[in-house]
Amino acid sequence: MTVHIGVIGTGMIGQDHIRRLTGVVTGAEVTAVTDVDARRAKEVAAGVGARALPTGQDVIVDALVDAVVVTSWGPTHAEYVLAAIEAGKYVFCEKPLATTAEDALRIVEAEEAAGRRLVQVGFMRRYDQGYRAMKRVIGEGGIGSPLLMHCAHRNPAAPESYHSEMATQDTAIHEIDTIRWLLDDEIVSAQVLRPRSTSKRFEHLQDPQIMLFETASGVRIDLEVFVNCQYGYDIQCETVGETGTVRLPDPADVWLRTAGQLRTEVAQGWKERFAAAFDRELAEWVASIQDGRLAGPGSWDGYAAAVISDATVDALHSGRVVPVRLKDRPAFYGGRP
Amino acid sequence: MTVHIGVIGTGMIGQDHIRRLTGVVTGAEVTAVTDVDARRAKEVAAGVGARALPTGQDVIVDALVDAVVVTSWGPTHAEYVLAAIEAGKYVFCEKPLATTAEDALRIVEAEEAAGRRLVQVGFMRRYDQGYRAMKRVIGEGGIGSPLLMHCAHRNPAAPESYHSEMATQDTAIHEIDTIRWLLDDEIVSAQVLRPRSTSKRFEHLQDPQIMLFETASGVRIDLEVFVNCQYGYDIQCETVGETGTVRLPDPADVWLRTAGQLRTEVAQGWKERFAAAFDRELAEWVASIQDGRLAGPGSWDGYAAAVISDATVDALHSGRVVPVRLKDRPAFYGGRP
Amino acid sequence: MTVHIGVIGTGMIGQDHIRRLTGVVTGAEVTAVTDVDARRAKEVAAGVGARALPTGQDVIVDALVDAVVVTSWGPTHAEYVLAAIEAGKYVFCEKPLATTAEDALRIVEAEEAAGRRLVQVGFMRRYDQGYRAMKRVIGEGGIGSPLLMHCAHRNPAAPESYHSEMATQDTAIHEIDTIRWLLDDEIVSAQVLRPRSTSKRFEHLQDPQIMLFETASGVRIDLEVFVNCQYGYDIQCETVGETGTVRLPDPADVWLRTAGQLRTEVAQGWKERFAAAFDRELAEWVASIQDGRLAGPGSWDGYAAAVISDATVDALHSGRVVPVRLKDRPAFYGGRP
Amino acid sequence: MTVHIGVIGTGMIGQDHIRRLTGVVTGAEVTAVTDVDARRAKEVAAGVGARALPTGQDVIVDALVDAVVVTSWGPTHAEYVLAAIEAGKYVFCEKPLATTAEDALRIVEAEEAAGRRLVQVGFMRRYDQGYRAMKRVIGEGGIGSPLLMHCAHRNPAAPESYHSEMATQDTAIHEIDTIRWLLDDEIVSAQVLRPRSTSKRFEHLQDPQIMLFETASGVRIDLEVFVNCQYGYDIQCETVGETGTVRLPDPADVWLRTAGQLRTEVAQGWKERFAAAFDRELAEWVASIQDGRLAGPGSWDGYAAAVISDATVDALHSGRVVPVRLKDRPAFYGGRP
Missing domain, CATH: 3.40.50.720 (NAD(P)-binding Rossmann-like Domain)
Incomplete structure (x- = not known):
């Protein structure tokens, strides 16, 4: 087999x-x-x-x-x-x-x-232990109906080839999928705020950016994308519901006390931060093929991410709230008949 | 004396x-x-x-x-x-x-x-030990020039008399002052997003609200105001700078391990959360009178907060980005001559 | 008044x-x-x-x-x-x-x-917010009957005049009182282990030391005293009961993310760490005089601490388990008539 | 292959x-x-x-x-x-x-x-990410020369068949190996303290136990073994060195804020807590066979653990400090020729 x-x-x-x-x-x-x-x-x-x-x-x-x-x-x-x-x-x-x-x-x-x-x-965040626990908590009603999400996606530094649209297309694309999956809800509009850019970027780049999404049920999400944050690769996510919140932890292998400080190291890249998620992603993909039942993020998720990404890039350029216009979801992909 | x-x-x-x-x-x-x-x-x-x-x-x-x-x-x-x-x-x-x-x-x-x-x-946040440490870190260049702030202001429950404008006038007013003071910068515009409201509120109330501020130097701030969050009184604040971030801790008196959980209690109100700040506020006020040199938040801060509050309420009603129109700051209050 | x-x-x-x-x-x-x-x-x-x-x-x-x-x-x-x-x-x-x-x-x-x-x-630990919360949790049965305590008392550096007996007389004396008060139990024996000493001490000093106490009800306590730990002033305490544990938090004013690390500062001395406890100690002493009802640690506690301290110093020298021989507690001090 | x-x-x-x-x-x-x-x-x-x-x-x-x-x-x-x-x-x-x-x-x-x-x-702790990071920190001199270790090994509940010697033979055996490996040092004596036993145990069992080890270089280790702690499976370890300490983190998938509390779940068993370590253990074993170079814990480690375990059981029964008498380590196992 x-x-x-x-x-x-x-x-x-x-x-x-x-x-x-x-x-x-x-x-x-x-x-x-x-x-x-x-x-x-x-x-x-x-x-x-x-x-x-x-x-x-x-x-x-x-x-x-x-x-x-x-x-x-x-x-x-x-x-x-x-x-x-x-x-x-x-x-x-x-x-x-x-x-x-x-x-x-x-x-x-x-x-x-x-x-x-x-x-x-290849949306590997769905295979991260923390995100999975968050989805489970939400699904079990542990925080009541979701109302808000606060997210941050930070990279230590971006190369000169990285341009402002990539903050959506390459970076936020992970959160776009994760938000849809965690909430089991669809993103219906996008807006992008342009803070003062960091001096640590290449001149042509808008960095950081604040992206604002709204879902069909009215959940509001703010997402900081900051690809030259200098200090490390850092992914934050808190979902706020009617009775509580659930939040990703700060990963730590060990805690040091030394030289007047209590400290732990921050990961420097996605390979390190999501190593276990990547392993699980391919392992479950192979197992699902053996079972004949694909279960991971599929075509429709890829299509939705593409449309939302386009709307977000449009929002970056226009400064406006841009509606996301998806086709009706076919029954084949879990839509209503 | x-x-x-x-x-x-x-x-x-x-x-x-x-x-x-x-x-x-x-x-x-x-x-x-x-x-x-x-x-x-x-x-x-x-x-x-x-x-x-x-x-x-x-x-x-x-x-x-x-x-x-x-x-x-x-x-x-x-x-x-x-x-x-x-x-x-x-x-x-x-x-x-x-x-x-x-x-x-x-x-x-x-x-x-x-x-x-x-x-x-009476802006007592300026006397909280955490906020003071944050201001010190920012002032010493510990995170580089500030670019963003993420804030949340949550109360367990609001009475029926609490209306949507009060989310700004009574609640966010604290962050409005704190932002100005921490950043040593002026807020120049406000926008308010209306997420789906929690079912745990009185019908007339928009709760939660996401407030978005911009400062003169281009710093962007997002502030969640959620006055029926059920679980406790919770104040969060992270300032993101060019080389790092600084964040308020989650207060804890002790940590318990019991019944399958590691946990600590969340404060239930501002009196408890900011008890030491209130003490220090009045102590320093009295001491500054004895010294003949008032040093706390003054008239200009009260005026600025009022104007920003008005703009934010206007933003709530209009759905627009509303500019903050302050008079020029007189030299008496530290403005440029 | x-x-x-x-x-x-x-x-x-x-x-x-x-x-x-x-x-x-x-x-x-x-x-x-x-x-x-x-x-x-x-x-x-x-x-x-x-x-x-x-x-x-x-x-x-x-x-x-x-x-x-x-x-x-x-x-x-x-x-x-x-x-x-x-x-x-x-x-x-x-x-x-x-x-x-x-x-x-x-x-x-x-x-x-x-x-x-x-x-x-002047046993000011009894006025620390964390220790008080710990005592409350224990008193309310939050961890069941106590069985163990793990403590550490670390100072960054000790002067040449600090000698091995002072690890008990000046340093551990605080834990000796705190243990008795937290557990509402009496220490009945002491033992001292001598680990390899740090090279960062003055030659004549045994540092660190591990002190082992037992109470009348059979609770066992281990206490690390380490007065040249270099990194800061750090007080740790965990009480282990039949159904859970309760532990002092690591104090933090703010958390920084910078230069590849997530970190907070460790206090450098007892003045800083216990500033609020010292304030409360004297405030409650004055208030108790005004009420005519002294409530803080008293003569008997001072006497017990002295006897236990003597036994501990004896244990350091002898390498043996040394019994603590207290007089019977008079009814005046809460003893059984 | x-x-x-x-x-x-x-x-x-x-x-x-x-x-x-x-x-x-x-x-x-x-x-x-x-x-x-x-x-x-x-x-x-x-x-x-x-x-x-x-x-x-x-x-x-x-x-x-x-x-x-x-x-x-x-x-x-x-x-x-x-x-x-x-x-x-x-x-x-x-x-x-x-x-x-x-x-x-x-x-x-x-x-x-x-x-x-x-x-x-099968000493799988050596494959845990936290312990590995701890060993790396110690090896790089991140805390200076080690002087002390504080460890706790807690299980929620032990069956009736679990007897007092098993606290060493089945439970502490993991720490015995981990201590030797982390410190790259040999345990030379053992002592066992008998605190008051929890009422949640079977009558014949001494639970908890405090084990005290000393190494050849004079490092002192205290280890709490508590197999009926009720609240969960919890492994703690802090190594104290001349210039700092390094400590395992409390594992957390997500943090919840709900019902007045900030909390995370504690693992309920070793399978859950060390799942990744078990995976890595066998994966590296198989890979080392393919390479023809076994690198994991070997015969000598199993022999040393057995001798130390015997000494610890002896210490439990005798109440004495029991020396560990190992054969000289053959050059084949890394001993001095």
């Missing part, structure tokens, strides 16, 4: 997933890889005893490949996911599912036409 | 201040009191060996009164403060300094005309 | 108490002081408008003195306390009540003969 | 390890199992596609078995481990390595004679 996996894109994240599928997750075997850089593909393939194939399409249609992992350049995601659906194969696609809402919608429609769930999107 | 004090208004907060001036703060003696309820005034006076006088004006002009504490009904504050200035006496006025910005401005002008600081406003 | 106070000993702690009685505590007035250094006594007296008298005895019998504070050199304490009892005056004596158990017992007997409580000993 | 594993003993812990080797750890395959209950062995074998063999010896000598996991009844451990060494196979043995120090020593000698490391003992 080993799941044979083909990986499209052997860059940093692709290699990390290959390492996980090979050395951490049981029941999986990487059997074929490809990359635009054929030499890199070959090296990576050799390291795990897989074959390097010329193109993504070759990987997808390969007879020995049961499921595909897409970790190539973002603009190529939609094409590969559509091809995998066409081939009737499971596909795990790193975010974004597609770089345009239109492409994401094509995937939704293709999957619906295929008649069964094949697509999972 | 005992400061002889007259108290106008012997309701709950008045009696509490009298208790403090008598039993907690050294160097002060309550020598005269008054109240619209003459009988209550007499009882309170008897309890501390003071005289009960017929009117506030009588207290203010009384030869044995060095300084006046105004804890009467809000709409009467401005009149008493103006009379105290007229009489050349120090006056400590509970918030609000005045119920209209116009009246607050008249006080500012009267005090400036008098040529010396006489007025202190 | 002002309590007129005479202070014997105007060294650091004496001046600190005078400052408190003058500037922090209401209802008290320092009317006379004395010191072996007559010039210092004069200066201190002048600063607060008191009279400088030649000797402690002069202060005690002074007609304008209602109550005496003894903050002179330890070996003189017993003599002054006995004289105050003789004079029928209230006396607050800094620890130790006496430098020998015999002298402490003479005080106990003198007070009992006088027929009313006159003596309070 | 899949490691084929034979499991001896398919009780609770055996099944748990089989689940891990099959569903969590990559690179391993359970190929043969056995149990005294042949029917249970068959069922478990069927569940993972392994063969059920009649005896442990059959498993050990099976040609398809590369490495053996011993999770049978404690008294049988030594025999199986010796047989595995004899067969030249890697063997992972749950604690205890042997029920007598003599048997443990026979294993040490057999492995030394075999000339290469084959044995790993």
Whole structure:
């Protein structure tokens, strides 16, 4: 019952997933890889005893490949996911599912036409122990009906290539999915505030940004995105309900008392902070394929995130409250018939 | 060098201040009191060996009164403060300094005309140990230049008489002053978001509210006001700067481990949460009178809070971003000449 | 109803108490002081408008003195306390009540003969908010019957004059009283372990030490005394009961996130850590004199602490478990008739 | 390079390890199992596609078995481990390595004679993220030279079959290994204090117990073992060094504020608390076999733990400080030549 996996894109994240599928997750075997850089593909393939194939399409249609992992350049995601659906194969696609809402919608429609769930999107926050406990508390009524969320997403520093739209597309995209999933509710509008930017950024960047979302049921969310906060990688989230609140803890391995201070180290990156979540994400994906019942974030979540992301970028540019216009959710994806 | 004090208004907060001036703060003696309820005034006076006088004006002009504490009904504050200035006496006025910005401005002008600081406003947060440590950290550059603040002000429950404007006028007014003081910056606009209201409120009330402020230097502040949060009285504040953040701790007397939980009690009201701050506020006020150098929040702070409060209430009703229009700050109050 | 106070000993702690009685505590007035250094006594007296008298005895019998504070050199304490009892005056004596158990017992007997409580000993931990909450939790059965306590008493550094016996006499003496008071139980034996000493001490000193106490009801307490811990002044205490534990929090004014760390400052000395407890101690002492009902730690507590301290020092030298041999507690001090 | 594993003993812990080797750890395959209950062995074998063999010896000598996991009844451990060494196979043995120090020593000698490391003992604390961070901090000199450790090991409740010696043999055994490993030092003596026992225990049991250890370099350790603490499974550890301390955090998935309290849940058992450590333990064991370089706790650690455990039980019975008498550590196990 080993799941044979083909990986499209052997860059940093692709290699990390290959390492996980090979050395951490049981029941999986990487059997074929490809990359635009054929030499890199070959090296990576050799390291795990897989074959390097010329193109993504070759990987997808390969007879020995049961499921595909897409970790190539973002603009190529939609094409590969559509091809995998066409081939009737499971596909795990790193975010974004597609770089345009239109492409994401094509995937939704293709999957619906295929008649069964094949697509999972790489929203790994859903596999973090803290977020899962938060969802459980909310679901059990531990804080009453949710009314508010306060979130922060901070990175120590962003490279020059990071531009203001990426604060939504690359960074807030995680919270956009997490909010929808935690609340089991849909985001209906977005607004972006522009505080004074930090002097520690590249000139062209608006950083930090405050994003404000509203959901269908009227929950309000404020999200700080600050990608040059200097001190570390820090993810905060508090959900406020009618009778209480639930909040992520500050992670700590140990507490030191030294030199006049009580202190603990802050993680410096998402790899470190969400290491266990990434492991669990792929482990559960592989297990769900073995069970034949995909359960993780799917096409519709990828599509919704794309539309909300577009609205947020629009809000950044316009300074206005921008409504999110999603298609009606098909019954196939849990919508009302 | 005992400061002889007259108290106008012997309701709950008045009696509490009298208790403090008598039993907690050294160097002060309550020598005269008054109240619209003459009988209550007499009882309170008897309890501390003071005289009960017929009117506030009588207290203010009384030869044995060095300084006046105004804890009467809000709409009467401005009149008493103006009379105290007229009489050349120090006056400590509970918030609000005045119920209209116009009246607050008249006080500012009267005090400036008098040529010396006489007025202190009851913004006791400035005397809290946590907020003071935060101000010190910011002032020492411990987090770099401030860019953002995240605040929450939660009360367990609000009575039926509490209406939506009071979320600003009675509740957020504390944060409005605290923000200005912590950042040493001026608030220039306000916006109010209306989340879905909790079912635990009286019908007429918008609760919670999210208030958004911007300062002259571009700092953005989000403030949750939630006066029916059920679980306790909870004040949160995090200031985010270019190189770090500083945050109030969760107060705890002791930590219990019992019945499957690690837990501590949350305060149930402001009296408990800010007991030490109230003590320090009056102690430092009395000491500053003895020194002849008032140092606490003054007329200009009361005026600014009134104008910002008006803008915030306007923002609640209009749904718009409302600019704060303050007079130019006179040199007397630290403005640029 | 002002309590007129005479202070014997105007060294650091004496001046600190005078400052408190003058500037922090209401209802008290320092009317006379004395010191072996007559010039210092004069200066201190002048600063607060008191009279400088030649000797402690002069202060005690002074007609304008209602109550005496003894903050002179330890070996003189017993003599002054006995004289105050003789004079029928209230006396607050800094620890130790006496430098020998015999002298402490003479005080106990003198007070009992006088027929009313006159003596309070300066065990200020009983006035700390955390310890009080702990006592309340224990008293309310919040952790069931106590079985164990884990304590630590750490100072950043000790001077050369600090010797190994002082770890008990000057340092652990606070825990000795606190344990008895928290548990409402008597210490019956002491043992001292000698870990490898820190290289950061003066050569002659055993530091750290682990003290082990047992109470009459069988509760076991371990106490780390470490007076050269370098990093700060840190007091820890956890009481373990049949159904749970209760623990002092780590004090924090604010939390910083900066330079890869989440941190707060540790206090550097007992003055800072227990500032509020010292204020409350003297305020409640003065108030209890006004009420005519002394309620703080008294002669018997001072005597018991002295006997337990002797046993602990004996245990340090002998390496044995040393029994504590107290007289039977007289009914006057709450013992069984 | 899949490691084929034979499991001896398919009780609770055996099944748990089989689940891990099959569903969590990559690179391993359970190929043969056995149990005294042949029917249970068959069922478990069927569940993972392994063969059920009649005896442990059959498993050990099976040609398809590369490495053996011993999770049978404690008294049988030594025999199986010796047989595995004899067969030249890697063997992972749950604690205890042997029920007598003599048997443990026979294993040490057999492995030394075999000339290469084959044995790993199931001390999973070494794989916990917190303990690892603590060891790293100590190793980097973050707290200076260690002087003290304070530990607590609490379980919610112990069954009637749990007797006083098991507080050492089954419970403290984990700390005994952890202390040796964290400090890289040897325990040279043990003492046990007997506090009043909790009323929540079975009559025959001494619970809690305070164990006191000393190391060769003079570090003193106090360890509370309390197996009926009622509130949860709670592991505490603080190491105190010359310049600071390092302490395990209180684990928390989320923090709730509700009903007047700020709280988080305490784990209820070791499976939950150390789930990630167990995963990592087996994963690293399998990986180290693939590398041919065993790195986890070995025979010598199992032998030392057995001798220290014996001394501690002796100390419990005698009330004395009992010296630990280990053989000289052979060079093969890192001892000095």
